[in-house]
Amino acid sequence: MSLSYSVPLSAQHSIPKQELMDRREKLFQKIGEGIGILWGAELPNTPTRFNQAPDLYYLCGLEDPNAILLVVGNTKEVIFFSKKATERDLRWNGPTAWTIPSIKTSHGIDQLRPYEDFWEVLAQKCGPETTIYLPLDPIDKIDKARDEVYHTEFQLLKHPIKNTPFWRKAVSTIREVFPLASLQNINPLLDELRQIKTPYEIEQLKMSGKIGIEGVEEAIKDTKPGLYEYELEAITSFHYTKMGARGAAFAPIVASGPMTYTIHYEANNRKLEKDDYVLMDYGCNYNYYTSDITRVWPVSGKFTMEEEKMYQCILDARNAIITSMKPGVSFGELRAIAYEVYKKNGYTDKKLSWDGYIGHFIGISVHDVGNPDDSCILKAGMVFNVEPVLDDPIKKRHMRLEDTVLITEQGAINLTEGVSAELPAIYKLMKQKGLTGN
Amino acid sequence: MSLSYSVPLSAQHSIPKQELMDRREKLFQKIGEGIGILWGAELPNTPTRFNQAPDLYYLCGLEDPNAILLVVGNTKEVIFFSKKATERDLRWNGPTAWTIPSIKTSHGIDQLRPYEDFWEVLAQKCGPETTIYLPLDPIDKIDKARDEVYHTEFQLLKHPIKNTPFWRKAVSTIREVFPLASLQNINPLLDELRQIKTPYEIEQLKMSGKIGIEGVEEAIKDTKPGLYEYELEAITSFHYTKMGARGAAFAPIVASGPMTYTIHYEANNRKLEKDDYVLMDYGCNYNYYTSDITRVWPVSGKFTMEEEKMYQCILDARNAIITSMKPGVSFGELRAIAYEVYKKNGYTDKKLSWDGYIGHFIGISVHDVGNPDDSCILKAGMVFNVEPVLDDPIKKRHMRLEDTVLITEQGAINLTEGVSAELPAIYKLMKQKGLTGN
Numbered sequence: 021m022s023l024s025y026s027v028p029l030s031a032q033h034s035i036p037k038q039e040l041m042d043r044r045e046k047l048f049q050k051i052g053e054g055i056g057i058l059w060g061a062e063l064p065n066t067p068t069r070f071n072q073a074p075d076l077y078y079l080c081g082l083e084d085p086n087a088i089l090l091v092v093g094n095t096k097e098v099i100f101f102s103k104k105a106t107e108r109d110l111r112w113n114g115p116t117a118w119t120i121p122s123i124k125t126s127h128g129i130d131q132l133r134p135y136e137d138f139w140e141v142l143a144q145k146c147g148p149e150t151t152i153y154l155p156l157d158p159i160d161k162i163d164k165a166r167d168e169v170y171h172t173e174f175q176l177l178k179h180p181i182k183n184t185p186f187w188r189k190a191v192s193t194i195r196e197v198f199p200l201a202s203l204q205n206i207n208p209l210l211d212e213l214r215q216i217k218t219p220y221e222i223e224q225l226k227m228s229g230k231i232g233i234e235g236v237e238e239a240i241k242d243t244k245p246g247l248y249e250y251e252l253e254a255i256t257s258f259h260y261t262k263m264g265a266r267g268a269a270f271a272p273i274v275a276s277g278p279m280t281y282t283i284h285y286e287a288n289n290r291k292l293e294k295d296d297y298v299l300m301d302y303g304c305n306y307n308y309y310t311s312d313i314t315r316v317w318p319v320s321g322k323f324t325m326e327e328e329k330m331y332q333c334i335l336d337a338r339n340a341i342i343t344s345m346k347p348g349v350s351f352g353e354l355r356a357i358a359y360e361v362y363k364k365n366g367y368t369d370k371k372l373s374w375d376g377y378i379g380h381f382i383g384i385s386v387h388d389v390g391n392p393d394d395s396c397i398l399k400a401g402m403v404f405n406v407e408p409v410l411d412d413p414i415k416k417r418h419m420r421l422e423d424t425v426l427i428t429e430q431g432a433i434n435l436t437e438g439v440s441a442e443l444p445a446i447y448k449l450m451k452q453k454g455l456t457g458n
Numbered sequence: 459m460s461l462s463y464s465v466p467l468s469a470q471h472s473i474p475k476q477e478l479m480d481r482r483e484k485l486f487q488k489i490g491e492g493i494g495i496l497w498g499a500e501l502p503n504t505p506t507r508f509n510q511a512p513d514l515y516y517l518c519g520l521e522d523p524n525a526i527l528l529v530v531g532n533t534k535e536v537i538f539f540s541k542k543a544t545e546r547d548l549r550w551n552g553p554t555a556w557t558i559p560s561i562k563t564s565h566g567i568d569q570l571r572p573y574e575d576f577w578e579v580l581a582q583k584c585g586p587e588t589t590i591y592l593p594l595d596p597i598d599k600i601d602k603a604r605d606e607v608y609h610t611e612f613q614l615l616k617h618p619i620k621n622t623p624f625w626r627k628a629v630s631t632i633r634e635v636f637p638l639a640s641l642q643n644i645n646p647l648l649d650e651l652r653q654i655k656t657p658y659e660i661e662q663l664k665m666s667g668k669i670g671i672e673g674v675e676e677a678i679k680d681t682k683p684g685l686y687e688y689e690l691e692a693i694t695s696f697h698y699t700k701m702g703a704r705g706a707a708f709a710p711i712v713a714s715g716p717m718t719y720t721i722h723y724e725a726n727n728r729k730l731e732k733d734d735y736v737l738m739d740y741g742c743n744y745n746y747y748t749s750d751i752t753r754v755w756p757v758s759g760k761f762t763m764e765e766e767k768m769y770q771c772i773l774d775a776r777n778a779i780i781t782s783m784k785p786g787v788s789f790g791e792l793r794a795i796a797y798e799v800y801k802k803n804g805y806t807d808k809k810l811s812w813d814g815y816i817g818h819f820i821g822i823s824v825h826d827v828g829n830p831d832d833s834c835i836l837k838a839g840m841v842f843n844v845e846p847v848l849d850d851p852i853k854k855r856h857m858r859l860e861d862t863v864l865i866t867e868q869g870a871i872n873l874t875e876g877v878s879a880e881l882p883a884i885y886k887l888m889k890q891k892g893l894t895g896n
């Protein structure tokens with residue numbers, strides 16, 4: 021690597037233009053005469069590819085870091101602001117929005133402008149009573165939902181140096197520059213769009229789920245005592261990258277033995293013992309659409325009777341939830357169905373199943389927009405990660421299973437089924453030869 | 459993945475206590491009666507493991523995000539501040555500094571304190587004429603040197619929302635709270651230490667280099683027309699993770715055909731054609747020590763005569779530089795040696811070799827501290843990445859080779875040699891079977 025002053029970009033054309041136009045048209049319907057503003061992601065602070073901010077990527081499919089998207093309600097104009105690429109930028113980092121021959125033709129974007137023009141353009145488009153829709157919640161990330169970013173920021177309020185996060189600074193600057201404008205939160209409007217997946221999005225999520233479960237299956241096949249957890253990580257990551265995923269959807273969790281009790285364990289540096297079981301929670305980012313899969317399996321090829329009981333219970337809960345998922349069903353009903361399974365198996369303490377937690381929405385972000393509280397009703401086009409959990413606080417054991425489920429008018433489709441999670445199928449898989457010949 | 463409000467930590471004990479004590483003792487000698495402050499890294503904004511800020515990790519080996527290290531000159535005390543871990547934090551993210559039974563015994567750190575105590579402790583340790591040494595340059599990252607962070611920040615001065623980077627905010631807050639203190643830059647003091655590697659560090663760099671070159675060799679072996687660039691990335695990344703690296707040292711560059719002319723190309727999504735050559739620039743992070751290797755090879759197994767001439771020229775330059783490296787030699791002399799080779803081969807335009815650029819220092823960071831200008835003299839314990847380059851602006855071709863070289867009293871040792879970069883060795887390697895059987 022040679023000296024660099026910014027971070028390279030990659031794909032610029034992955035979302036079809038009509039898809040982008042349709043998404044923006046739905047947003048225009050929501051903002052009326054108002055103006056919408058969205059902020060791009062900052063450059064990564066780690067050795068990895070750039071990932072655009074989900075909301076901005078959803079609406080324009082462009083990867084310029086620190087970009088700004090303006091959607092003007094009364095003229096239905098779409099204006100994209102980014103750093104003007106110099107000859108040097110292009111030599112070092114490759115294409116940006118500025119190298120696309122016609123951003124109007126390819127992305128349906130009306131104007132491409134440099135940062136310097138932002139205030140002038142915004143002032144031209146704003147009347148004295150304009151409503152400005154902008155993110156009043158934190159900017160989410162592929163692996164961190166807005167509420168997660170929010171809580172992390174609050175944890176820092178005790179830090180001796182109080183620094184303002186970008187999104188807060190942005191709100192206060194807009195407020196300062198347009199003191200008479202009405203500022204509205206754009207997040208709920210976009211969340212409503214993002215929650216119902218389009219056919220294009222469903223195709224991406226199917227592929228992400230397929231590559232995702234195949235990668236986990238490779239790790240299951242290769243498992244044997246004496247390997248390190250990171251060796252299983254290597255096998256799954258290999259499959260993801262080889263199949264064309266942009267990378268991981270989140271930092272891989274490969275936990276064995278006592279490590280399974282740390283929910284977000286990511287050191288992955290313990291050696292597998294023959295009496296352990298492995299918990300892998302991992303997924304890939306395929307064309308900006310994520311998968312997120314958890315499987316649990318015994319290193320020896322056979323669970324103990326006690327482990328098997330716990331496993332069978334979450335498996336039954338998972339199957340019962342998925343079988344019941346269809347448009348019109350509420351998350352409260354699904355939670356009740358899961359409870360019944362836990363109770364039937366003798367797990368009557370609600371804390372052991374995290375008060376009936378059954379998962380999260382998934383899409384461009386792993387923890388995608390939408391809050392599955394009891395009153396939330398399933399609709400066709402929703403994609404939900406079913407994730408029943410059980411704790412054994414005495415033996416410090418934890419198990420969970422996790423699948424991506426698409427809701428259609430005809431019922432639920434499991435996008436991360438692959439080889440079944442049923443025990444005979446898992447045991448059979450473990451007997452197959454893996455990538456490294458184990 | 460389930461809901462999370464912060465990011466997990468991994469290894470906490472990798473650097474031996476005596477090594478940490480020795481490093482801090484050298485810093486104490488530099489700051490006299492002053493007080494030193496170092497800031498930990500913020501949480502990653504991408505789906506990857508946390509990496510501590512290099513300077514802070516160098517001195518204390520602890521991975522708590524947003525941590526603060528205080529070194530008190532007149533009492534030689536070392537105080538570590540971090541977020542106090544709650545029961546929930548531990549369940550979700552595992553160990554932190556707060557779970558180490560005795561941080562004094564394991565890390566030689568005198569006190570572990572929560573954020574809330576910071577100003578009080580600092581005020582207790584500060585007299586009216588105290589000199590406070592703190593970072594007056596940006597906080598570097600594993601894949602971004604301070605000057606790279608600096609330039610990226612300046613690029614954002616045209617962005618309509620001006621947000622203060624953490625390190626700048628920290629300087630102004632300290633200045634505000636201690637208006638009479640003399641603020642000094644701690645960066646040059648630490649740079650001087652970090653530039654001469656200890657035997658412990660050399661061991662880590664050797665291992666990082668060994669795993670690094672093995673991974674690249676696997677990609678060379680597996681190359682054939684029709685593969686995608688990301689498939690080669692997958693093979694090398696697999697080797698890195700399988701061998702226990704913490705991850706990539708920087709986003710992998712796997713460029714073929716016209717893509718080789720984009721220096722930091724990272725899309726890696728082009729299909730290899732039989733007449734292409736591949737340029738891979740990649741390295742791993744092993745125990746927080748990085749490797750960084752570039753190799754160039756023909757997809758068909760044989761360069762054209764023109765390509766071979768270009769390759770042989772940078773190979774000769776590389777060999778000439780490495781052979782000449784020993785304590786007492788200046789970078790000006792090395793640059794002159796490289797020039798001679800370029801001229802001999804007919805490349806007389808200095809721009810084609812980037813004005814004689816020959817590489818960068820390497821260590822905890824890929825672009826480690828130290829500026830190899832003409833007057834800079836090699837010393838034993840320095841580790842330098844030799845990286846001669848050549849451009850062909852007409853045919854838009856670019857080649858570079860890159861190796862990690864340790865300077866010892868006896869001369870230079872190439873830590874990323876592996877199979878030689880000589881052409882017959884590369885051609886022979888390409889005939890071997892790779893991981894995926896190509």
